[in-house]
Amino acid sequence: MTVTHRLATAGVVALIVCGGLAVRAQDGVVARVDGKTITEADMRLAETEIGSDLGSLPDGTKRRVLLEFLIENQLFADAAEKQRLSTGTGFDERMQYWRRRALRDVYFDKSVKDTVNDAETKRFYDQQVGALKPEDEVRARHILVEGKDKARELFQKILHGADFAALAREHSKDPGSKDQ
Structure with a gap:
């Protein structure tokens, strides 16, 4: 099966799966691509990766786009595996980079996010707002006349x-x- 054909199939699968996103299995499986599962955890990770690009899309549309992203990701990964692209210098360098990035993210989540609570955040916000000087408000009006x-x-x-x-x-x- 060609990559193009698989992507077309993935699009159909995505439409079918998106229709049933409201009813999820207890194990958090959102979709399956060639027997490989896409889970709610995958959806959350994808949202951290591309969520800012989705702007203020409605939640249902955002979920559909994230799922399509993950399905395409899996299909391309499968195609790369079949071509034995998972070995070699280029792949190993990328894996090292992504490992470091994943470790950084996990470290940040554990050490930084957990140390700042909502009360501290609100107190900091209130201090910053309190330090701002109010700006003068000007209301301009005019009368347009000839001469x-x-x-x-x-x-x-x-x-x-x-x-x-x-x-x-x-x-x-x-x-x-x-x-x-």
């Missing part, structure tokens, strides 16, 4: 207490500011 003479006339009226909004409604050529 400097008309602008000066309206400006003098405003300086002497005339209602800005009333003058804008009556004199402004800008329909957006005229109605405010």
Whole structure:
């Protein structure tokens, strides 16, 4: 079976499996690809890898994309195994890199994430927000008129207490500011 054919088959399998994602086996198996299981744990790992690329997709769509990613991953891995690409310098170097990265991630999860609790996080956040200086708020309004003479006339009226909004409604050529 060619890789293209297997990918097409995987697409069909993904559609079938996605339809049944709501009903999962107790062992956390989400799908099977050529007898190999894809689990909820695999889904979580895939989300840490590509989840930020999925943005704010709805949860159902995100799960479908993650599952398709994992199915394609498995199919390509199977194809590489069949071509005996799992040995050699290039493969070994990548495995060393991914091992170091996995160890770093596990270490971080265990030592760093576990040492910071929600209360400390909230306290730090509150301190940072408290340290921020409030910015001045400015509300700009304008009256669009033709000619400097008309602008000066309206400006003098405003300086002497005339209602800005009333003058804008009556004199402004800008329909957006005229109605405010």
